[in-house]
Amino acid sequence: MLNIALIGFGYWGPNVARNIHANPNLNLHTICDIKIDRLEKAKTIYIAQTNYEIDYKKLLDNSDINAIAIAVETSGHYNLVKEALLAGKHVYVEKPFTSTVAEAKELEELANKLGLTVHVDHIMIFHPVIKKIKSLIEAGELGDILFIDAMRMNLGQIKKDVSAMWDLAVHDLSIIDYLMDGKEPFYISSVGEKYYNPKESLCFLTLRYEGFISHIQSSWISPLKERKLIVAGTKKMVVFDDMKVSEKLMIYDKGVNVISGENAEYNDYAVKTRDGDVWIPYIKQEDALYNSINHFRECIEQNKQSISNPNQAIRLLKILELADEKMNK
Numbered sequence: 001m002l003n004i005a006l007i008g009f010g011y012w013g014p015n016v017a018r019n020i021h022a023n024p025n026l027n028l029h030t031i032c033d034i035k036i037d038r039l040e041k042a043k044t045i046y047i048a049q050t051n052y053e054i055d056y057k058k059l060l061d062n063s064d065i066n067a068i069a070i071a072v073e074t075s076g077h078y079n080l081v082k083e084a085l086l087a088g089k090h091v092y093v094e095k096p097f098t099s100t101v102a103e104a105k106e107l108e109e110l111a112n113k114l115g116l117t118v119h120v121d122h123i124m125i126f127h128p129v130i131k132k133i134k135s136l137i138e139a140g141e142l143g144d145i146l147f148i149d150a151m152r153m154n155l156g157q158i159k160k161d162v163s164a165m166w167d168l169a170v171h172d173l174s175i176i177d178y179l180m181d182g183k184e185p186f187y188i189s190s191v192g193e194k195y196y197n198p199k200e201s202l203c204f205l206t207l208r209y210e211g212f213i214s215h216i217q218s219s220w221i222s223p224l225k226e227r228k229l230i231v232a233g234t235k236k237m238v239v240f241d242d243m244k245v246s247e248k249l250m251i252y253d254k255g256v257n258v259i260s261g262e263n264a265e266y267n268d269y270a271v272k273t274r275d276g277d278v279w280i281p282y283i284k285q286e287d288a289l290y291n292s293i294n295h296f297r298e299c300i301e302q303n304k305q306s307i308s309n310p311n312q313a314i315r316l317l318k319i320l321e322l323a324d325e326k327m328n329k
């Protein structure tokens, strides 16, 4: 049984703790937070079932602990990941991996040198609906992909150390990376505004990939909460609405047909839209965070690379860094 200690029990840390605790093959060894009130909160949930610690260095010195899960603010990731690796621990870290590509590359090299697993929680690629969309693409059901549009907006939680793009669009970039087998864009454009924050709280990112284009909207100042993804292919189009409780994925047999030659009524060719059936496939409910953490466990036990490894994170961070440059020009 692997012993995992969690650093950071703020907004997201409790979800990580719950899913480690729920895994019969993992032991939530210790919860650590520098804030006493957060530790007190954790104690009301786990009582004597785990240990509590205010100083993360004590976790690094404890040889019973095999792995560290990091759920602190993004600006704190790099130092903690580095220290945990140097202490010989496997690392699970929240997205975005680090604040720069250079930091990510350094950590990737360090993990490889030490033979330790680093898993970045790109949670969406462990979501059952995203896995279903991937299987539809691989089976050729959607045809050639034309565009991928994503919307991730809500009111708050406005962060100080990252922009809405680094916080939210990173999910959509990880989805595109996963669905399109690590394809990288050859053109990036972005605009954003720094409302209420030293970093952008409203961002629009446009990407051109070989064969398809993508538009990603990220916002912390929207009256509505939206989590929507459209993947449009030449044969079928799918819409994933993560705000729905059930029936999150709709498959549309809709598209555009180009009719040429003698069959075109008036001209050389005709372009006609095609409206067909709509399906709602059955998808077994699974917790994406549980899947992500369980994948981390399997990678450690089987000594294999996570599908959400630093290299994947670097591909996403490269896009975010370039988008920042464009935004600030």
Ligand SMILES: NC(=O)c1ccc[n+]([C@@H]2O[C@H](COP(=O)([O-])OP(=O)(O)OC[C@H]3O[C@@H](n4cnc5c(N)ncnc54)[C@H](O)[C@@H]3O)[C@@H](O)[C@H]2O)c1
Binding pocket: 007, 008, 009, 010, 011, 012, 013, 032, 033, 034, 035, 038, 054, 056, 071, 072, 073, 074, 076, 094, 095, 096, 121, 123, 167
């Ligand atoms: N995967 C997801 O869908 C998802 C969702 C939300 C947040 N996140 C990520 O989770 C991370 C945390 O976000 P949050 O919203 O919970 O932040 P938060 O500010 O609410 O919580 C961070 C906690 O970490 C603690 N902390 C910071 N440095 C520490 C240290 N050195 N030692 C011990 N404790 C320390 C703080 O006291 C705080 O309680 C971020 O990287 C964020 O991007 C991921």
